[in-house]
Amino acid sequence: MKRWRRKYYDIFSHFYDKIISLHSGDKRAFLRELLIKKTGLKPGGSLLDLCTGTGAVAITASRVAGKDGLVVGVDFSKGMLRKACEKAQKLKTKNLYFVLSDVARLPFADESFDAVTCSHAMYELDPATRNAALKEAWRVLKPGGCFTMMEHCEPKHPFIRLLYYIRLASMGSPENRKFARDETPFLARIFRNVSKEITPTGGSKIILGTKD
Template identity: 80%
Template sequence: MKRFRRRYYDLFSHLYDKIIALHSQDKRALLRELLVEKTGLKPGGSLIDLCTGTGAVAITASKVAGKEGLVIGVDFSLGMLKKAHQKAKTIKATNLYFVLADVARLPFADKSFDAVTCSHAMYELDPLTREAALKEAYRVLKPGGCFAMMEHCEPKHPFIRLLYYIRLASMGSTENRTFARDERPFLARYFEDVKLEVTPTGGSKIIRGIKK
């Protein structure tokens, strides 16, 4: 199953950015800036972006972290990471790295990052992988660090909403559908001060919590 999903995302990498922009109503890609801002990342800080896809959030974070900072994007799809590398070359970042890895088993030390992000991906993970990924996010965060994720809101347009429901149904697991509707109880298992806010476009929501 994991091999099939990896192959799917390798192929999907060619359309990924356009689909995300359409669904999130964020054609100018301002939401990735908002997501990084919500983590509280500062110049010289460190951030890991889970399920980084084509690297949009990681690239944005690298600009905030600056030359003294460190940003790592992690994904299990080589196709996605190839796209991310291509995009990263245009900004010539020296603080940005992309790693092929499983988000359920991150190859990083405990308490090593100031922030962890995940954009439009967590709801697609199977329940066991998602639980492990949240646990790993908690593990690699420094005390006081922020975990912030962005997901799609339920679409208002009837046809797009129908497609959204079909997508949720295709996940199979009832827990996946429950997670997509309200992520806060799941994050609250690991993080404190969990908050949810709808983005200015209305197409996405940001959920974040703090490691105490």
């Protein structure tokens, strides 16, 4: 099953950026900047981006972290990471690294990062993997660090809403559909001060929690 999903995302990497832009309503990368702002990342800080895809969030974070900072993007799809690396090479980014990894078993030490992010991906993980990924996010966060994720709201456009419902139906697990509709109870099992807000575009929501 995991091998099939990996192959699916390798192929999907060629269309990923356009689909995310259409669904989230974010044509100018405003949401990526907002997501990073919510993490509290400062110049010289460190950030880990889970399910980084083609690296859009990680690249935005690398600009905030600056030359003395560190940003790492992880994904289990070689196709996605290939696209991410191509982008980073064009920008000649020095503080950004991409790692092939299962988000349920991260290859990083405890309390390694100031912030952890995940954008438009957590709801697609199977329940066991998602729960493990959230626990791993908590583990690698430094005390006082923030886990910040962004997910799709239910689309207003009829056609896109239909695609969204089909995607939810394809998930199979009722827990996945429950997570997509309200993520806060799931994060509250692990993180403190969990909150949610709708982004100005209306197409996405940001959910965050902190580590004591």
